[in-house]
Amino acid sequence: MRIGIVVDSACDLPWSFIERNRIEILPISVKIGNVVLADHRNEQATLQFLDSQVAARSAEAETMPYSVGQIRDVFLRKLVIDYDYVFCLTITKTRSPIHDNARQASFVILNDYKPIRVAAGHATPFALRVIDSQSLFAGQGVGAVEAVRMIAAEESVANIRARLDRLALDTHAYMVPRDLLYLRSRAKTKGDKSVSLVSATLGTAMDIKPVLHCSRGETGPVAKIRGFDTAVRRLFQFAVERVRAGLSTPTLCMSYGGELDEMRKLPGYNSLVDVCRETGVEVFESVMSLTGMVNVGKGALTLGFAAGPHEFKA
Secondary structure: OOEEEEEEOOOOOOHHHHHHOOOEEEOEEEEEOOEEEEEOOOHHHHHHHHOOOHHHHHHHOEEEEOOHHHHHHHHHHHHHHHOOEEEEEEOOOOOOOHHHHHHHHHHHHHHHOHHHHHHOOOOOOOEEEEEEOOOOOHHHHHHHHHHHHHHHOOOOHHHHHHHHHHHHHHEEEEEEOOOHHHHHHHHHHOOOOOOOHHHHHHHHHOOEEEEEEEEOOEEEEEEEEEOHHHHHHHHHHHHHHHHHHOOOOOEEEEEEOOOHHHHOOOOOHHHHHHHHHHHOOEEEEEEOOHHHHHHHOOOOEEEEEEOOOOOOOO
């Protein structure tokens, strides 16, 4: 059986991995003023955006995920011909409508695919499964990597489906933002009241950085630490502890809102990578998606893995 994988562009994975494994991207468009940029996970284009004049207004951005009709067209134009079964893994539905759009599109796709497949010489049925990753950014990458591994191992669709559903419950994404005032401004633009002006101003004045955690679709702070480097060091130390304790899958994803060489110079990075190498955990590093960066700001770090229940201690 030919099995394919679809993710949206907020899923932080290296482009080389996406391309090698033929992962289909559902782009999310970013509109800033009159400028509309489609996020196809082109890392060079994202880095160039950071240096552009448009980036100065990114807090005002409107993100536009693929509509039901656009998702339908992607499947009927290509995927129902290239594959017999497709797993579509999306950013948590609590943060984006793309999961609901994909779910609605799936009903139309399953009604309309037959004549297209027959014309292409495929008499067998087509099926798909839309899965809410219940995570975002680097956290989204964990399930996609596991799907690739299981497909390569020729696991059954039923096994892959059960594994991905379970993994979504175990996936944890952590983030340390650099600019709280940007984060507050961005939240205000989106109507999110989770970051107040007072807390953002005081946090900026005192150089307090939150460590944010997303699990099972819920996002919130788990620590507040003085200084970006100190917060990142603690997050990396915490990740070392989790890796040593044992992960649900041998995968750790990291993304950064800038050049990856900057991320690799952050305190604690080398220790984490060394421990992953020693324990057989594969590390996937990527420039954060354009979608992610306009939402959380330049220079933010995200980290994702799957593990059982645990508590972050600063």
